[in-house]
Amino acid sequence: MAFFNEFPFTRTYDSDLGWLIEQVKKLINQMIAMMEWKTMTDDEIKEINARIAELQKILADIEAGNLPELYLKALENWLNEHFVDYVGNIVKMVMFGLTTDGYFVAAIPYTWQFITFDTIMDIKSKFYGHLVLQW
Numbered sequence: 001m002a003f004f005n006e007f008p009f010t011r012t013y014d015s016d017l018g019w020l021i022e023q024v025k026k027l028i029n030q031m032i033a034m035m036e037w038k039t040m041t042d043d044e045i046k047e048i049n050a051r052i053a054e055l056q057k058i059l060a061d062i063e064a065g066n067l068p069e070l071y072l073k074a075l076e077n078w079l080n081e082h083f084v085d086y087v088g089n090i091v092k093m094v095m096f097g098l099t100t101d102g103y104f105v106a107a108i109p110y111t112w113q114f115i116t117f118d119t120i121m122d123i124k125s126k127f128y129g130h131l132v133l134q135w
Contacts, residue, residue, distance in 0.1 A: 084110050085111070087110075093109075094107065094109075114135050115134070116133070116134040119132065
């Protein structure tokens with residue numbers, strides 16, 4: 001059996017040319033789509049680079065101490081809402097002292113408002129004059 005009998009070639013020249021033209025059209029359409037995608041991607045990269053440059057300028061301004069008004073207002077709002085709790089979590093000590101007129105005073109963190117400071121005033125108690133913390 002000859003080679004051409006095993007794999008018969010049934011297409012005519014016109015059919016092969018039509019198939020070739022279809023393949024070239026498909027490739028051209030794919031190339032056009034790829035070029036449009038590349039253009040879109042280039043535009044997106046330019047936009048991202050512009051945003052990065054803007055953020056770098058803002059960071060440089062912040063490092064130089066020139067905070068934009070928007071950030072100052074946001075920082076002020078955050079401090080007003082959270083600073084007392086933040087410091088209260090850090091500061092966990094009480095400072096004791098005397099006022100100018102001789103009264104004993106304790107400066108306590110705001111987060112300790114649930115604690116009542118008192119002094120035992122019963123002369124018969126062995127703890128007379130001691131400070132008592134109640135909660």
